[in-house]
Amino acid sequence: MGSRSPTRKKRSRNCRIRLLPSDLVDQIAAGEVVERPASVLKELVENSLDAGAGRIRVEIREGGSSLIAVTDDGPGMEVEEARMALRRHATSKIATLDDLGEILSFGFRGEALPAIASVSRMRILTRTQGSEAGYEIRVESSEIVLEREAGCPEGTRIEVANLFGSIPARRKFLKKPGTEWGHAIDWLGRLAMGLPSTQFEVQRDDHAAVVWPETSEIAERIAAVLGEAQARALVRVEWEEGAGHVEAFVSGPEASRANGNAIHLYVNGRPVRDKLLRHAVSQAYRDLLPRGRFPLAVIFLTVPPGSVDVNVHPAKWEVRFANPQAVHRLVRHAIREAMQGRGFLAEPSGTRRELGGQGTDRRGWGPVAPDSPAGGGGEGDWLFARDRSGPVGQKGGEGASDPGGHKNLGAGGSEDGRIVFGSMRLLGQLQARYLVLEAEKGLLLVDQHAAHERILYERLRGAWLEHKVEGQGLLVPETLDIGPRGVAVLADASKWIAALGFEVEAFGESAVVIRAIPALLSGNDPRRLVADLVDELGQVDVTPDPGADPTRLLADADRLFATLACHSARRFGDHLPEDEQRAILRGLDAIAWAPTCPHGRPVAAHFGLGELDGRFGRH
Numbered sequence: 001m002g003s004r005s006p007t008r009k010k011r012s013r014n015c016r017i018r019l020l021p022s023d024l025v026d027q028i029a030a031g032e033v034v035e036r037p038a039s040v041l042k043e044l045v046e047n048s049l050d051a052g053a054g055r056i057r058v059e060i061r062e063g064g065s066s067l068i069a070v071t072d073d074g075p076g077m078e079v080e081e082a083r084m085a086l087r088r089h090a091t092s093k094i095a096t097l098d099d100l101g102e103i104l105s106f107g108f109r110g111e112a113l114p115a116i117a118s119v120s121r122m123r124i125l126t127r128t129q130g131s132e133a134g135y136e137i138r139v140e141s142s143e144i145v146l147e148r149e150a151g152c153p154e155g156t157r158i159e160v161a162n163l164f165g166s167i168p169a170r171r172k173f174l175k176k177p178g179t180e181w182g183h184a185i186d187w188l189g190r191l192a193m194g195l196p197s198t199q200f201e202v203q204r205d206d207h208a209a210v211v212w213p214e215t216s217e218i219a220e221r222i223a224a225v226l227g228e229a230q231a232r233a234l235v236r237v238e239w240e241e242g243a244g245h246v247e248a249f250v251s252g253p254e255a256s257r258a259n260g261n262a263i264h265l266y267v268n269g270r271p272v273r274d275k276l277l278r279h280a281v282s283q284a285y286r287d288l289l290p291r292g293r294f295p296l297a298v299i300f301l302t303v304p305p306g307s308v309d310v311n312v313h314p315a316k317w318e319v320r321f322a323n324p325q326a327v328h329r330l331v332r333h334a335i336r337e338a339m340q341g342r343g344f345l346a347e348p349s350g351t352r353r354e355l356g357g358q359g360t361d362r363r364g365w366g367p368v369a370p371d372s373p374a375g376g377g378g379e380g381d382w383l384f385a386r387d388r389s390g391p392v393g394q395k396g397g398e399g400a401s402d403p404g405g406h407k408n409l410g411a412g413g414s415e416d417g418r419i420v421f422g423s424m425r426l427l428g429q430l431q432a433r434y435l436v437l438e439a440e441k442g443l444l445l446v447d448q449h450a451a452h453e454r455i456l457y458e459r460l461r462g463a464w465l466e467h468k469v470e471g472q473g474l475l476v477p478e479t480l481d482i483g484p485r486g487v488a489v490l491a492d493a494s495k496w497i498a499a500l501g502f503e504v505e506a507f508g509e510s511a512v513v514i515r516a517i518p519a520l521l522s523g524n525d526p527r528r529l530v531a532d533l534v535d536e537l538g539q540v541d542v543t544p545d546p547g548a549d550p551t552r553l554l555a556d557a558d559r560l561f562a563t564l565a566c567h568s569a570r571r572f573g574d575h576l577p578e579d580e581q582r583a584i585l586r587g588l589d590a591i592a593w594a595p596t597c598p599h600g601r602p603v604a605a606h607f608g609l610g611e612l613d614g615r616f617g618r619h
């Protein structure tokens with residue numbers, strides 16, 4: 001053990017144990033609490049709410065890196081209180097250990113203001129109700145540099161300027177203003193959904209970006225934040241059992257999303273990211289959504305304050321429940337109640353197709369036809385069925401470009417050993433899942449979804465690499481409400497999106513107009529494609545920058561292609577007319593294919609005659 005210590009010995013000689021100076025302590029705390037402008041906004045707005053504000057005005061300049069200001073109409077602070085608020089562990093919200101067990105305020109740790117003040121220039125303007133004048137305090141890197149009486153309205157205004165200005169190492173981690181703005185408004189929207197009786201106004205740079213007026217109807221607030229179109233897909237349910245109470249607004253099967261970002265969870269009014277609750281939500285949707293799809297959900301869970309610990313994460317994103325199983329059950333039951341009430345869960349498994357949405361219409365709850373050929377009118381929206389000219393590879397022999405990339409499945413023949421799907425006898429479709437082919441020495445099953453996914457993926461990728469992704473203009477442009485964050489995400493990735501054949505333009509602060517989609521994906525619902533794109537792009541923090549390292553670029557692009565392909569491909573369970581079945585086989589022959597889908601599942605499986613004969617005892 002002693003042999004490991006040279007560096008340690010050296011260090012211990014130089015460094016004696018000591019208490020850290022308080023400004024350093026604040027900066028260390030800031031590392032936990034202040035990740036980016038959105039987290040500053042979170043702390044300031046939560047303070048206003050804890051103070052009982054009814055109106056909150058937010059200003060964000062340059063994504064918050066130059067200014068974040070929060071003004072409220074709360075009770076304000078006395079001079080002494082304001083000075084005190086800047087000190088570590090100073091809080092008005094709890095006083096005893098018992099209080100810590102029953103927290104109902106957003107804040108209680110008393111560290112946000114000092115932490116933020118240690119990494120920015122802060123100005124506090126505050127005036128208590130009924131007092132003659134207000135008071136101003138300016139702080140730079142934790143030092144109070146100015147105090148004076150000042151004229152200001154009743155309430156409190158806190159400005160945070162030049163965030164991380166004195167810490168270049170952290171400032172350089174800030175993303176583009178659009179991205180930071182996206183995070184900030186996304187978080188504020190999440191918070192605001194649970195607080196309909198508080199009015200929020202947001203100013204971005206020099207224009208009014210968002211107003212969420214006070215309302216007594218939570219559904220109205222949800223619609224204001226998420227947009228009317230999304231809100232229309234939600235059904236409300238209330239459910240109560242042992243562990244607590246749930247009020248939930250959840251989507252049916254037709255309005256699914258590409259990731260879990262549209263699941264909004266609240267515990268006693270506090271927005272949280274909680275694995276347990278997420279798991280409960282996905283369990284409830286298990287039979288309703290295909291794998292990899294997620295619902296839109298806004299779930300307010302109310303439990304006795306003593307049965308949940310909110311003090312497990314500095315930014316209080318996570319919580320711990322005294323009885324996790326009971327909470328899990330409560331949420332599951334609430335959602336299933338909502339789904340059963342709509343008849344979505346009454347059917348046995350395998351009937352998902354009857355539950356789907358028309359694709360373009362996410363408004364209603366009526367059981368409408370899915371995006372499958374059976375319901376969607378078949379031929380019209382099937383890429384390959386219309387591709388009468390035949391796949392590229394059959395003309396140009398593109399398949400030969402990947403001689404080593406495939407595994408010989410011992411099936412249909414070509415000179416180079418590569419399987420030629422199109423040359424095998426097609427026996428038909430099995431259970432709306434597999435295409436069944438007679439191979440030279442056995443039977444070949446092709447997973448129709450995996451195959452179609454692979455084809456779309458390869459075509460998108462190939463066209464993108466050659467800068468030849470063609471866009472197909474929509475006859476009638478469509479608008480899509482994706483929220484301010486979504487708009488920011490798309491704006492950041494605009495070059496990319498254009499390179500993919502999309503033509504999408506911002507339309508106000510929270511919507512976009514879609515004018516074109518990749519021609520390869522024509523026939524798909526443009527709104528759904530763009531929504532998926534936003535989900536996918538919003539998940540990576542680094543919005544792909546066309547100037548970036550090309551390998552990274554391709555890796556990011558590949559993920560996008562995989563997502564688009566997966567969501568556009570024919571599903572497992574879709575009945576395909578024969579010409580579509582053949583089109584898939586031709587499509588496989590045309591790509592430089594690997595025998596797996598982009599997610600790694602096999603596309604085809606071969607059952608040799610020997611294996612089959614064995615089953616019949618014919619050896």
Ligand code: ADP
Pocket residue numbers: 043047048050051072074075076077085086090091092093106107108109110111112113114156
């Ligand atoms: P915490 O919120 O955990 O108490 P903070 O550092 O965020 O800690 O705030 C410290 C204190 O400052 C609060 O407890 C509160 O008394 C006071 N304070 C902060 N913001 C406001 C505000 N907008 N209105 C009134 N009081 C405030």
Ligand code: MG
Pocket residue numbers: 043046047106107108110112113
């Ligand atoms: Mg606070």
